Amino acid sequence: MSEDMYDIVILGAGSGGYAAALRGAQLGLKIALIEGDKLGGTCLHRGCIPTKAYLHAAEVAESVKNSEFFGIQAQFGGVDMNRVSDYRDEVVNKLYKGLQGLVKARKIDYIEGWGKLTAKDTVTVDGKEYRGKNILLASGSYSKTIPGLEIEGRVITSEQALQMNWVPSKVVILGGGVIGVEFASVWASFGTDVTIIEGLPHLVPNEDESISKNLERAFRKRKITFKTKTMFKSVSQSDEGVSVETDDGKTYDADLLLVAIGRGPATANLGYEEQGIPMDRGFVLTNERLHTGVGNIYAVGDIVPGLQLAHRGFLQGIFVAEEIAGLTPQPIVESGIPRVTFCEPEIASVGLTEKEAKEEYGADKIKSVEFNLAGNGKSQILDTTGFVKLVSVEDGPIVGFHAIGARMGEQVGEGELMVNWEAYPEDVANLIHAHPTQNEAIGEAALALAGKPLHSHN
Numbered sequence: 001m002s003e004d005m006y007d008i009v010i011l012g013a014g015s016g017g018y019a020a021a022l023r024g025a026q027l028g029l030k031i032a033l034i035e036g037d038k039l040g041g042t043c044l045h046r047g048c049i050p051t052k053a054y055l056h057a058a059e060v061a062e063s064v065k066n067s068e069f070f071g072i073q074a075q076f077g078g079v080d081m082n083r084v085s086d087y088r089d090e091v092v093n094k095l096y097k098g099l100q101g102l103v104k105a106r107k108i109d110y111i112e113g114w115g116k117l118t119a120k121d122t123v124t125v126d127g128k129e130y131r132g133k134n135i136l137l138a139s140g141s142y143s144k145t146i147p148g149l150e151i152e153g154r155v156i157t158s159e160q161a162l163q164m165n166w167v168p169s170k171v172v173i174l175g176g177g178v179i180g181v182e183f184a185s186v187w188a189s190f191g192t193d194v195t196i197i198e199g200l201p202h203l204v205p206n207e208d209e210s211i212s213k214n215l216e217r218a219f220r221k222r223k224i225t226f227k228t229k230t231m232f233k234s235v236s237q238s239d240e241g242v243s244v245e246t247d248d249g250k251t252y253d254a255d256l257l258l259v260a261i262g263r264g265p266a267t268a269n270l271g272y273e274e275q276g277i278p279m280d281r282g283f284v285l286t287n288e289r290l291h292t293g294v295g296n297i298y299a300v301g302d303i304v305p306g307l308q309l310a311h312r313g314f315l316q317g318i319f320v321a322e323e324i325a326g327l328t329p330q331p332i333v334e335s336g337i338p339r340v341t342f343c344e345p346e347i348a349s350v351g352l353t354e355k356e357a358k359e360e361y362g363a364d365k366i367k368s369v370e371f372n373l374a375g376n377g378k379s380q381i382l383d384t385t386g387f388v389k390l391v392s393v394e395d396g397p398i399v400g401f402h403a404i405g406a407r408m409g410e411q412v413g414e415g416e417l418m419v420n421w422e423a424y425p426e427d428v429a430n431l432i433h434a435h436p437t438q439n440e441a442i443g444e445a446a447l448a449l450a451g452k453p454l455h456s457h458n
Contacts, residue, residue: 006032008324009123009132011115011270014041015310016301017138018099019317025106027325032130033103034123036114040099041140042302043310045092050162051182053088055342058189062344065189069383079190081165088162117271120295134296134324137277137284138317139270141263141302146232154237155257158183168192168255172244174232176203178341180260181215185343188224195252196226197244203228204341208353208402210370210389215404218345218385265303280305288331290320298323306334336420340409345386348412351400351419357391365394371445373405375455377436382406388441390418390425390449397422398449407438414442425449 008024010017013035021033038045057079067074103110113125117137123130143157151157158179167190173180176198184194196203202212203219203226219226231247235257244252265282276294278285284299286292292299298320301313315332322329341347357366368391373379379386386405392398401415418428429450433443448456 004129004131006030006109006130006132008032008134008136008321009121009130010034010136010138011117011123012041012138012140012301013039013110014138014140014301014313015043016140016313016317017041017136018103019314020136020138020300020321021108021317022102022106023318023321024324025108027321027327029321029325031106031108032111032123032132033108034111034113034115034125034130036112038096039103039110040096044095044099046159046162048310049092049095050088051158051186052342053091054084054162054186055182055344057084057087058186059344061189066383079167081167085163085165116269117275117277117297120275120297132296134298136317136320137267137270137272137292137297137299137303138301138313139266139303141308142266143259144262144264145259146261149232149235149259151259154242154255155235155259157259161256161258170241170254171195171256171258172197172242172252172254173258173260174244175260175262176200176226176228177206177260177262178204179262180258181219181341181343183258183260184219184224184226185222188222189344193254194224195254196224197230197232197246197252198226198228199231201228204347206339207341207347207349208389208391208400209355210387211347211349211402211404214386215343215345215347218404222344263302263308267303289323290316296324307337307339309337309339312337333420336416338412338416340412342409345384345405346407346409347402347404348408348415349400349402350412350415351398352391353400353402354389354391357393357399361393361399365396367392367394367449368400369445369448369453369456371441371448371456373438373441375444376438376441378438379405379441381436382438388445390442390445392425392449397424398428398446401442403441405438411439411442414439 007029009032013033021031024031064074064076115123115125118124170193173196176196188194233245233247235244241255242257267282283305284303290298300316302308319329338350354368370387370389373386384406389402391400398418425446428446433440
């Protein structure tokens with residue numbers, strides 16, 4: 001191997017790229033990690049982490065507002081967005097420094113600059129070529145908009161929303177998916193009048209329909225307005241605000257329009273097409289082993305069709321490093337990847353929805369139960385509502401886990417184990433779930449599914 005030849009040259013240092021770099025270095029591979037922005041990518045700097053910091057600040061605001069219910073006398077005096085921003089930055093910076101330290105300790109060559117794939121084994125940065133026996137494309141994603149809707153002025157995406165040092169009094173959010181409902185939740189807690197515009201019949205349309213309906217009930221209670229089956233038509237803006245028109249002829253005036261219709265693959269002008277990488281609407285196509293079919297070029301994360309989640313990219317990065325090292329890892333099953341939406345109430349899910357399970361196995365072969373959190377002691381202590389829903393095959397394994405309620409994201413781990421280890425209801429029903437925890441709700445749902453409900457009427 002020549003001096004300048006790497007085992008893997010990685011284009012992009014987000015969750016997928018840096019995970020591949022760390023695991024590859026651990027396995028003794030020589031790694032070049034290339035990033036034009038910041039190590040850690042969107043999730044750490046402009047996505048998951050800063051958004052969740054805002055969501056925790058929003059949870060604190062709600063706790064203060066509702067403190068009298070618990071006998072605590074406190075007054076909500078408003079939101080100091082400068083301090084919220086400082087808190088967010090403190091969280092991000094600690095994680096960023098930790099990641100920088102890991103990359104340095106593993107002796108990974110970290111190259112700052114915008115890279116481009118210029119040959120099947122070469123990425124060029126500022127005129128300098130970095131050659132690899134293997135190339136990993138991990139260039140991430142960007143906030144999408146719809147054709148003709150310019151992101152400028154008071155029309156913003158989540159990136160601009162996270163940099164705001166003021167709390168808007170009125171906001172219209174275009175899109176009722178994960179990003180839309182999370183920001184709706186934050187702003188509502190901060191005192192903003194929020195309206196969500198969603199074209200599909202339900203909020204969080206990728207979730208089990210029972211979850212969507214429960215979230216909609218919770219949002220109505222929180223005075224968050226949402227218009228489903230409603231298509232965006234146009235927006236005009238002035239120095240004072242925006243005026244959003246929908247296809248049904250209605251107009252919504254607000255301080256801002258947040259465009260939250262999802263994220264697109266960041267693959268334009270990076271040389272992918274020129275090297276013959278198979279593409280579909282900007283996404284990089286791979287086989288189940290994340291190989292593109294071209295040379296020794298792999299791809300991971302948001303640029304590969306599927307769930308655009310940091311932990312998916314992270315696992316895919318580890319997979320590719322192990323694949324290149326010859327460990328022959330097990331392919332990642334997309335349906336087994338956990339999903340959490342950190343609005344209030346939180347949504348956690350993994351596996352098939354009831355509808356998907358019926359389509360796959362046949363409607364008569366599917367059983368499902370919902371255990372209402374009203375029967376769970378810890379949920380009553382937290383003053384939260386919601387449920388845990390399990391979907392199973394008749395005389396077979398649990399294939400879907402769905403939950404909604406305060407802090408239910410923390411329960412997704414057991415849901416993931418149940419679905420991925422193909423646990424039967426009896427297996428989970430026989431496990432002891434500590435009391436009093438929200439985790440007990442999973443045990444209760446499993447008991448009901450196994451035909452021996454205790455605290456429910458299933």
